[in-house]
Amino acid sequence: MEVRARAPGKIILAGEHAVVHGSAAVAAAIDLYTSSSLHLLPAGEGGGSGGGAVELDLLDSGLTFSWPCSHLRGALGECCKAEAPRPCTPDELATIAKLLEEHEIPEAKIWLSAGLSAFLYLYASILGCRTAKVVVSSDLPMGAGLGSSAAFCVSISGALLTAAGMVGAGGGSRGEGWELFEKDDLELVNRWAFQGEKIIHGKPSGIDNSISTFGSMIRFKKGDLTNLKSWNPVKMLITDTRVGRNTKALVAGVSERASRHPDVMSSVFHAVNSISEELSSIVELAAEDEIAITSKEEKLAELMEMNQGLLQCMGVSHASIETVLRTTLKYNLVSKLTGAGGGGCVLTLIPTLLSKLVLEKVTAELESHGFRCFKVEVGGPGLQVCRG
Structure with missing residues (x-):
């Protein structure tokens, strides 16, 4: 058997x-x-x-x-x-x-x-x-x-x-x-x-x-x-920076920053909560034409961008992550770290209307930095x- x-x-x-x-x-x-x-x-x-x-x-x-x-x-x-x-x-x-x-x-x-x-x-x-x-x-x-x-x-x-x-x-x-x-x-x-x-x-x-x-x-x-139901395909480019990180240390670092600046970090966490709640609502919206799909993707990109800014406030970004952000921004693409940060992987939203040539160019440039890229579909x- x-x-x-x-x-x-x-x-x-x-x-x-x-x-x-x-x-x-x-x-x-x-x-x-x-x-x-x-x-x-x-x-x-x-x-x-x-x-x-x-x-x-x-x-x-x-x-x-x-x-x-x-x-x-x-x-x-x-x-x-x-x-x-x-x-x-x-x-x-x-x-x-x-x-x-x-x-x-x-x-x-x-x-x-x-x-x-x-x-x-x-x-x-x-x-x-x-x-x-x-x-x-x-x-x-x-x-x-x-x-x-x-x-x-x-x-x-x-x-x-x-x-x-x-x-x-x-x-x-x-x-x-x-x-x-x-x-x-x-x-x-x-x-x-x-x-x-x-x-x-x-x-x-x-x-x-x-x-x-x-x-x-x-x-x-x-x-x-x-459980959330995504009605439209969501595609991401995942960039593995190949930089290892200590998850426990990063989590502890955020907690220490919160203890030093409780009011500020409370506002940061509240803002992240609002982003997660809005993102949950957006992914469940059914976009039925090209205009609606583009609008939906633009909102997702904005939320990802805001979330990344707040993660930087928490102190969990890294030089390798910033390199990915700068590289993808040159192609008008939005990225954010995923997971613990301090290295690890970065997500880049791939719009439905993005040309194959542009995706190939950004992937090649990211890989020229020694990173590894994966194109994935989300929510399968x-x-x-x-x-x-």
């Missing part, structure tokens, strides 16, 4: 950082995916000491890991085939860490350890210790604020739950080979993926895995999520599965 699953990355259209201080934010899925292929094997195949093994092939990193099923069963027996999603205990995490010590992970890729830990926990909890080969690849740059870890956890959880017969029994809706699950199935996948995200990030908000699972757009504020489907 083979199951393939893919889950999208995400962007923050408005509200990052301010959301921590009670403002609304808007996030959306993008058509860049992390894909997982799960191939269940007969018990004696796949290596191991006569009882098979679980093999994980990370194509983008060029690394392959394998654990004998008997070894996993002995180490993770308590969490095998859990009845419902639950957090990984400290003892289980310690056991998983010992399993990872059996493999020499290159120092430059030691950050993979958290993802490997999430994989082993999800695999044992959902599928037990059955012999299988799992192959993972991704369109998403790692650690750039596009939800790569959530997409990993969602695609893995979706493949495992499908193979275990726990989701997809109703068939869902099908199209071009990919299957879209019903809401109840997606909610189960999301709960499991959240457990994986907790292993990777400690205390995630749950927003990234929710967007990756359900897709589309959401408005979120103080823990409440509202979430988890999709294909069974063979």
Whole structure:
């Protein structure tokens, strides 16, 4: 049996950082995916000491890991085939860490350890210790604020739950080979993926895995999520500055600035909230002709521009981000950072009437700075599965 699953990355259209201080934010899925292929094997195949093994092939990193099923069963027996999603205990995490010590992970890729830990926990909890080969690849740059870890956890959880017969029994809706699950199935996948995200990030908000699972757009504020329906295609150019950043330090920096200037920063956060609320309303408007679409896009661009100005007020911009802003402005395009800032990725709204030549020129100029660009459509489907 083979199951393939893919889950999208995400962007923050408005509200990052301010959301921590009670403002609304808007996030959306993008058509860049992390894909997982799960191939269940007969018990004696796949290596191991006569009882098979679980093999994980990370194509983008060029690394392959394998654990004998008997070894996993002995180490993770308590969490095998859990009845419902639950957090990984400290003892289980310690056991998983010992399993990872059996493999020499290159120092430059030691950050993979958290993802490997999430994989082993999800695999044992959902599928037990059955012999299988799992192959993972991704369109998403790692650690750039596009939800790569959530997409990993969602695609893995979706493949495992499908193979275990726990989701997809109703068939869902099908199209071009990919299957879209019903809401109840997606909610189960999301709960499991959240457990994986907790292993990777400690205390995630749950927003990234929710967007990756359900897709589309959401408005979120103080823990409440509202689904948004975008009636017109929204396209963005994502520029990965390739500049790493410390998210925790950036979040802490905004909080420190708020403590030094409480009245000013309260006004900033209030303004960001207003931007997120207005943007939510605009994306749900149906524009039926070229004039209406252009008007809608101009309003979105203005809100993005204002949001970027407020993010600069918060102190989370960066020289690389400013380079992207200056470059796109030369072509009358509006950009804003997405996520934590301090580097990472920048969004540029692509108007419907923008010529292909102009887009090629701005992309080439951005890439001449050593950046990496992706053209994406915003607000598409979430988890999709294909069974063979």
